[in-house]
Amino acid sequence: MIDVRRLRLLRDLDRLGTLAAVAEAHTCTPSAVSQQLAALQREAGVRLLERSGRGVALTPAGIALVGHAETVLAALEAASATLAAARAGLGGTVRIGAFPTAVHTLLPAALVALGRDHPGLDLSVTELDPAAVPEALRERRLDVALLHDYDLAPVEPDPALDSTPLLDETVFLAVPGGEGADAEEAATAADGEEGETSADPVDPVAGFRDADWIVATPGTLCHTVAVQACRAAGFAPRIRHRVDDFTAVLTLVAAGQGVALVPRLGAERPPDGVRLLPLPVRRRTRIAYRRGAGGHPAVAACVRAIRAATRVHLAAGEAWRAG
Numbered sequence: 001m002i003d004v005r006r007l008r009l010l011r012d013l014d015r016l017g018t019l020a021a022v023a024e025a026h027t028c029t030p031s032a033v034s035q036q037l038a039a040l041q042r043e044a045g046v047r048l049l050e051r052s053g054r055g056v057a058l059t060p061a062g063i064a065l066v067g068h069a070e071t072v073l074a075a076l077e078a079a080s081a082t083l084a085a086a087r088a089g090l091g092g093t094v095r096i097g098a099f100p101t102a103v104h105t106l107l108p109a110a111l112v113a114l115g116r117d118h119p120g121l122d123l124s125v126t127e128l129d130p131a132a133v134p135e136a137l138r139e140r141r142l143d144v145a146l147l148h149d150y151d152l153a154p155v156e157p158d159p160a161l162d163s164t165p166l167l168d169e170t171v172f173l174a175v176p177g178g179e180g181a182d183a184e185e186a187a188t189a190a191d192g193e194e195g196e197t198s199a200d201p202v203d204p205v206a207g208f209r210d211a212d213w214i215v216a217t218p219g220t221l222c223h224t225v226a227v228q229a230c231r232a233a234g235f236a237p238r239i240r241h242r243v244d245d246f247t248a249v250l251t252l253v254a255a256g257q258g259v260a261l262v263p264r265l266g267a268e269r270p271p272d273g274v275r276l277l278p279l280p281v282r283r284r285t286r287i288a289y290r291r292g293a294g295g296h297p298a299v300a301a302c303v304r305a306i307r308a309a310t311r312v313h314l315a316a317g318e319a320w321r322a323g
Contacts, residue, residue: 077292
């Protein structure tokens with residue numbers, strides 16, 4: 001019988017590439033990982049690993065076994081969800097991960113609703129970049145998380161995860177000038193849940209090739225998108241500031257320190273001195289969880305609460321702009 005914990009180690013070795021990386025992910029030593037994989041190989045009855053330089057690589061049999069691993073692990077998640085649904089009431093810890101803008105705007109109302117409707121749940125929120133979400137879900141450090149991608153920088157679906165659409169929003173170029181959000185320009189970019197889009201506006205990025213740019217930290221998806229948007233317009237941005245918090249970004253724009261790309265959630269109530277120019281760029285946010293876990297009552301409750309909070313937040317934003 002194949003040990004599921006060892007199967008997860010083999011899956012992670014295929015994903016991470018080295019015994020040291022697997023050991024770090026599982027908070028153990030490379031020697032312990034090696035011993036467990038050797039035991040898995042004995043259980044399988046065939047060679048799963050072979051030497052490759054100073055490290056190890058999967059054999060064809062090992063690669064084939066990894067191909068089954070996601071299905072096995074998803075089935076276990078689904079079985080756990082079925083058992084949880086048979087219990088009376090919702091309880092236990094639910095760890096939710098989200099990018100900073102969502103923590104500021106969407107999660108507070110969702111947490112209040114979950115605490116009111118399911119007092120037995122112990123809710124925990126972790127702020128992290130969407131690029132770190134898949135690994136955190138795989139390693140069971142999170143149960144539900146928000147991740148996103150941009151049409152300029154699409155992200156391949158992770159085979160270990162399932163997800164459901166939450167929000168499709170316009171990305172703006174924030175530039176100095178004007179008084180607060182330009183209502184007429186913002187109104188041309190009506191956003192909504194689940195892929196609701198508006199006609200693509202003309203891309204104004206090319207007109208700011210000589211401007212200073214405020215971008216996110218290198219390695220984040222927001223940084224990648226800003227650089228790609230400029231490259232698509234035929235230039236490399238002259239980066240002056242590196243800031244991840246969109247509130248701080250807009251404050252710097254208002255102070256004349258540069259221009260920046262800001263998605264709708266981060267640009268709903270900008271300070272005076274900022275104009276928002278809608279771009280033909282979309283950011284798509286999804287609610288993710290481990291494959292097979294969508295039927296777990298606690299996961300389903302979180303999804304419902306986050307979706308409801310998003311609808312209310314979007315409606316409030318539309319009312320503010322209209323008023």
